[in-house]
Amino acid sequence: MTKMPPGPRSGRNASLTRERILAAARRYFSLHGYDHVGTRDIAREAGADAALVNRYFGSKEELFREVITGGFLVEEHLPEDLADFGSFLVSQVLDNKSEPDDFDALRVLLRAAGSPAIAALVAERFDEEFIRPLARRLGGRDAEVRATLIASYVLGLATMRYGFEARSLSGAPGRKASVLAEKAIQACATPA
Numbered sequence: 001m002t003k004m005p006p007g008p009r010s011g012r013n014a015s016l017t018r019e020r021i022l023a024a025a026r027r028y029f030s031l032h033g034y035d036h037v038g039t040r041d042i043a044r045e046a047g048a049d050a051a052l053v054n055r056y057f058g059s060k061e062e063l064f065r066e067v068i069t070g071g072f073l074v075e076e077h078l079p080e081d082l083a084d085f086g087s088f089l090v091s092q093v094l095d096n097k098s099e100p101d102d103f104d105a106l107r108v109l110l111r112a113a114g115s116p117a118i119a120a121l122v123a124e125r126f127d128e129e130f131i132r133p134l135a136r137r138l139g140g141r142d143a144e145v146r147a148t149l150i151a152s153y154v155l156g157l158a159t160m161r162y163g164f165e166a167r168s169l170s171g172a173p174g175r176k177a178s179v180l181a182e183k184a185i186q187a188c189a190t191p192a
Contacts, residue, residue: 018056020046025067026103033111034064034118064118065125071105072129078137086186089150090178093157094169106158126151140191149188157181 024045028037039060043050057063079088093106112122135147160166169177 014056017046017048017052021048021053021056021063022066025063029064029067029111030103030105030107033108034060034115039063061118061121065121067103068105068108068112068122068125070129071103071108072126073133074130075133075137078134082138082189084186085189086182086184087178089154089185090157090182093154094161094174094178106154107162110155110159110163138189138191142192146188146191150185153181153185153188 021042024042025037028042028045037060039053040050042063043053053060053063057066077092079085109122109126112118131144131147131151134150135143138146157169161169167173
């Protein structure tokens with residue numbers, strides 16, 4: 001993991017220190033999950049005093065809330081025409097080129113699902129930023145159910161591809177799996 005250069009001494013530039021703490025938290029939560037990260041780790045990575053984490057964010061949970069807010073926004077990533085929505089979404093999941101040190105909201109979501117301390121918070125953010133906006137965009141009958149099914153495909157594909165590194169989702173088998181997943185998602189995107 002790349003260490004951030006030491007930050008300014010406390011009091012010199014509060015907004016810069018706050019941003020450095022947020023950047024470190026994004027990386028740490030993405031790499032290690034909520035339960036395996038401490039505020040001291042984040043502060044050390046940010047070149048700040050651990051007390052500043054609580055001063056700026058109130059608690060580790062509130063810092064996490066800020067880290068994931070906006071991380072699941074789907075509306076800005078949707079194509080204009082939903083006719084090829086299935087292939088678009090599958091390529092977004094399976095062709096993810098993020099570096100291991102990059103913030104990855106999907107990775108954070110997957111790691112947080114097993115944490116009783118924050119699972120409800122993550123579910124709430126995901127519902128507000130992904131499922132409900134997608135349902136509005138899909139429109140028609142059972143839009144929220146269809147959006148939830150699409151989210152299930154996305155999370156399932158991401159879990160199998162990146163969490164379990166399923167061989168059948170890469171190479172030649174991955175292309176076949178992509179076609180099948182695209183059809184399933186496209187069926188959910190089309191009102192019945």
